[in-house]
């Protein structure tokens with residue numbers, strides 16, 4: 001990996017000597033180093049937006065934060081179960097924000113906050129800390145979630161309950177607290193991360209409570225969207241297909257054949273990379289989607305269309 005990165009970095013430097021190669025070890029060069037400033041629709045900019053993302057220490061949540069930073073966000077709360085990982089992620093994102101930019105670390109305000117989204121009190125504390133630091137929250141993404149594979153007859157009830165507590169109630173607490181704070185400030189955007197599993201039944205692995213939890217999240221978003229539409233708080237859903245994160249790697253490590261099965265069931269023939277979701281999350285979180293609420297965007301390589 002390191003050799004590939006340095007090859008790409010030197011190729012970029014040859015083609016554009018003004019490009020500054022970032023120090024970060026985990027920067028992915030394809031999307032992180034602009035060779036020139038591309039022209040984009042201003043409504044997609046996250047400049048000036050205060051963001052809060054749950055489950056953001058790693059995986060898709062972390063990728064969403066990277067996409068926001070790449071789109072100009074400099075003020076953000078990284079909310080996750082483990083404080084040290086959340087703070088470490090905040091440090092890395094701060095460095096990323098300064099790459100190829102006039103920004104210095106003191107211009108960037110990205111903080112890591114410990115929170116268990118299954119506890120309403122914990123979510124309220126995370127928002128309180130964010131508001132104390134930044135005064136407002138404009139875009140919130142509820143990405144914290146877990147998956148487990150048990151056949152229905154074998155699934156221990158305490159684990160089912162824990163899954164719903166995180167995936168369903170955690171998304172609800174996150175959205176409710178967001179709207180409580182967004183309504184008085186004049187509005188905001190909330191994105192709940194569901195899954196293609198809200199629409200289809202994954203095979204061959206059994207995961208009934210997960211599928212049901214994601215269908216609940218999808219419908220929750222539509223319901224909340226109607227409740228808060230007139231208050232200018234939008235609630236939408238991003239539903240990824242199979243993406244290469246720790247969550248899926250844990251499953252695939254136990255069963256390498258499964259990867260081939262998943263790829264063969266996906267029309268585009270591959271598992272998604274986390275940054276395949278960057279465009280969709282920025283669209284939903286930014287003013288680019290300002291007349292969209294209660295909707296779902298599926299980014300799944302075509303899985304759900306066949």
Ligand SMILES: NC(=O)c1ccc[n+]([C@@H]2O[C@H](COP(=O)([O-])OP(=O)(O)OC[C@H]3O[C@@H](n4cnc5c(N)ncnc54)[C@H](O)[C@@H]3O)[C@@H](O)[C@H]2O)c1
Nearest residue numbers: 055058059060081116117144145195240242243245246247
């Ligand atoms: N990876 C995929 O293929 C895929 C596909 C569809 C949907 N999703 C959904 O995307 C979301 C993110 O998945 P991922 O692949 O990034 O998972 P991941 O396991 O890589 O990361 C999840 C993050 O959430 C955090 N988290 C877990 N429980 C938490 C809790 N109670 N409170 C706060 N934080 C908590 C973890 O610490 C971790 O940082 C989940 O909601 C998942 O269901 C993932």
